Amino acid sequence: MEIAEFKLLVQDRLGESAVLSIDENATPKALIVAANQIKDICAYLRDNDQSYFDMLSCLTAIDNGPEANTMEVVYNLYSIPLEQSLMLKTFIPRDNPELETVCDIWKTANWHEREAFDLFGVKFSGHPDMRRILMPADWVGYPMRKDYIEPEEYRGMKTIREEGDPS
Amino acid sequence: MSQRIEYKYRPENLNESAPGLYKESDLKREEMILNIGPQHPSTHGVLRLEVVTDGEIVVDVIPHMGYLHRCFEKHAESVPFNQALPFVDRMDYVAAMNSEHAFVMGAERMLGIEGDIPKRVEYIRVLVAELNRIASHFVAIGTYGLDIGAFTPFLWVMRDREHIMRMLEWVSGARMLYNYIWVGGLFYDLPVGFEEKCAEFIQYLKPKLKELDDVLINNKIFVERTANVGVLSRNLAINYGVTGPVLRGSGLKYDLRRVDGYSVYPELDFDIPVGTGAMGQVGDCWDRTFVRVQEVKESVKIIEQCIEKLTKEHKRTKDFDPRAMVPKKIRPKAQDFYVRAENPKGELGFFFRTDGRSDIPVRCKARACSFSNLSVLADISRGYMIADLVAIIGSIDFVMGEVDR
Numbered sequence: 001m002e003i004a005e006f007k008l009l010v011q012d013r014l015g016e017s018a019v020l021s022i023d024e025n026a027t028p029k030a031l032i033v034a035a036n037q038i039k040d041i042c043a044y045l046r047d048n049d050q051s052y053f054d055m056l057s058c059l060t061a062i063d064n065g066p067e068a069n070t071m072e073v074v075y076n077l078y079s080i081p082l083e084q085s086l087m088l089k090t091f092i093p094r095d096n097p098e099l100e101t102v103c104d105i106w107k108t109a110n111w112h113e114r115e116a117f118d119l120f121g122v123k124f125s126g127h128p129d130m131r132r133i134l135m136p137a138d139w140v141g142y143p144m145r146k147d148y149i150e151p152e153e154y155r156g157m158k159t160i161r162e163e164g165d166p167s
Numbered sequence: 168m169s170q171r172i173e174y175k176y177r178p179e180n181l182n183e184s185a186p187g188l189y190k191e192s193d194l195k196r197e198e199m200i201l202n203i204g205p206q207h208p209s210t211h212g213v214l215r216l217e218v219v220t221d222g223e224i225v226v227d228v229i230p231h232m233g234y235l236h237r238c239f240e241k242h243a244e245s246v247p248f249n250q251a252l253p254f255v256d257r258m259d260y261v262a263a264m265n266s267e268h269a270f271v272m273g274a275e276r277m278l279g280i281e282g283d284i285p286k287r288v289e290y291i292r293v294l295v296a297e298l299n300r301i302a303s304h305f306v307a308i309g310t311y312g313l314d315i316g317a318f319t320p321f322l323w324v325m326r327d328r329e330h331i332m333r334m335l336e337w338v339s340g341a342r343m344l345y346n347y348i349w350v351g352g353l354f355y356d357l358p359v360g361f362e363e364k365c366a367e368f369i370q371y372l373k374p375k376l377k378e379l380d381d382v383l384i385n386n387k388i389f390v391e392r393t394a395n396v397g398v399l400s401r402n403l404a405i406n407y408g409v410t411g412p413v414l415r416g417s418g419l420k421y422d423l424r425r426v427d428g429y430s431v432y433p434e435l436d437f438d439i440p441v442g443t444g445a446m447g448q449v450g451d452c453w454d455r456t457f458v459r460v461q462e463v464k465e466s467v468k469i470i471e472q473c474i475e476k477l478t479k480e481h482k483r484t485k486d487f488d489p490r491a492m493v494p495k496k497i498r499p500k501a502q503d504f505y506v507r508a509e510n511p512k513g514e515l516g517f518f519f520r521t522d523g524r525s526d527i528p529v530r531c532k533a534r535a536c537s538f539s540n541l542s543v544l545a546d547i548s549r550g551y552m553i554a555d556l557v558a559i560i561g562s563i564d565f566v567m568g569e570v571d572r
Contacts, residue, residue: 023503025500025501025502025503026502026503026504027276027502027503027504027505027506028505030503054405054406055405055408056408057408057505057507057514057516057534058505058516058518058532058534060518060530060532060534062520062529062530074503074518076505076516076518076534080405080419080421083426085505087503087505089503106406106407106408107403107406107407107542107543107546108406108407108408108409108539108542110542111538111539111542119240132233133232133233134232134233134236134571134572135233135236136233143238143241144240144241
């Protein structure tokens with residue numbers, strides 16, 4: 001299916017406002033979708049016979065930096081029987097990044113969303129187990145944000161190496 | 168005078184580590200929390216499992232990782248593509264060639280030079296990647312036998328793996344972290360005499376695989392321990408994003424080397440083995456191990472064909488330069504890109520975002536196969552014995568370097 005058909009497919013069901021635009025430049029081609037409808041869009045794209053995206057390959061967040069003041073969450077979908085792929089992108093505000101979870105549509109999203117929360121601070125509402133996954137539970141800050149400053153100390157241990165220290 | 172030992176488990180510890188999942192009041196009186204790992208051979212490196220048990224039965228498993236977290240993504244977003252390559256090696260350190268191949272392929276496709284790579288380079292890439300796939304599967308099969316008490320197969324496959332390690336060391340100069348496949352080419356052409364040595368090794372390996380079948384796969388004790396254990400249905404596997412031999416063990420013929428047909432795989436002849444439930448149900452631990460052993464045989468086929476091509480059609484010539492296509496500066500146009508490849512453990516994907524102005528990616532996310540494969544653990548181990556849990560962990564075959572990145 002072409003990207004324009006996916007756009008029409010989603011818009012037919014969930015209204016004009018569901019899809020904001022198309023990114024032809026991305027590989028696979030991407031739909032930029034409304035953040036508040038993300039769960040419905042994902043559920044519809046999985047269950048529809050024409051799209052049938054039964055696998056969520058990758059879920060990731062992107063920080064656009066303090067100037068742009070936005071964050072993106074990117075979903076890479078793949079359909080095993082139809083052999084087609086699609087990218088979904090959503091924009092969310094950087095000061096309050098919150099999005100509905102899709103982990104009851106694809107269970108694999110559970111850990112991926114936890115990772116996005118851990119490293120970017122994107123909160124997924126409705127997630128059953130929203131806590132850090134890679135960093136320690138009491139770590140301060142979100143390391144993958146563009147303006148993140150590494151703390152000098154964690155539990156009495158120095159985290160910043162001195163100049164010339166080989167350790 | 169004997170002192171009474173008072174044992175008291177502390178459910179509040181569990182409250183701290185998994186607050187959303189369990190409350191102290193949820194635990195029944197007979198239930199107990201058992202910590203397995205970290206840093207124990209049966210947890211395959213640095214993985215801690217918090218197991219809620221009822222007697223010997225596993226009620227729930229909560230995996231904790233992050234002990235090996237080295238911030239691959241942060242590193243990859245601070246250095247150019249070619250300098251990020253050594254970090255890619257360190258993700259799946261038992262199959263570094265395959266990870267390199269995936270990463271390099273992504274960079275090449277973004278630059279649009281994918282079609283210009285000489286055929287000889289592509290065949291060498293596939294050759295070393297398949298050698299490494301065999302080595303990786305050998306670690307998986309060997310340590311899996313070790314997990315459930317079979318020591319001999321471990322020694323045997325490690326002996327055979329050593330030959331591969333030596334050959335790859337000969338190729339690249341490093342034992343495990345090769346940095347051999349470069350964006351646009353290779354670090355160096357194959358050393359003189361490599362093709363012949365490799366063909367010799369294949370002849371040596373073939374009868375050994377038959378031995379492996381007899382001593383492990385069809386061994387009665389092994390079958391008893393693994394058949395009907397940790398059954399993973401196909402739908403659940405897809406829903407969890409499980410790929411690689413674990414998904415194929417559940418009976419789905421899904422291999423990216425065939426589905427996507429990247430590199431020179433479409434020109435090569437090989438089958439995709441799937442689990443059939445020959446010893447129990449489809450998708451049990453035995454099926455997963457069986458698929459791995461069969462894949463080793465398929466990789467042997469691929470290597471034979473690559474050697475054939477490299478010695479007949481795409482011969483070594485004096486003026487052949489494997490670095491001819493290596494770009495001076497890797498600066499792709501601004502775009503989002505998702506690339507994936509079939510690693511020994513499943514689908515390894517890389518998501519890149521480049522801004523077109525610098526040669527450092529704005530965002531580089533590694534979609535690691537082990538990460539998704541491990542997430543299914545809790546669902547397939549509920550209701551089995553604790554000893555079976557060890558068998559299930561081993562059958563998934565994850566590398567913690569890739570889970571934590």
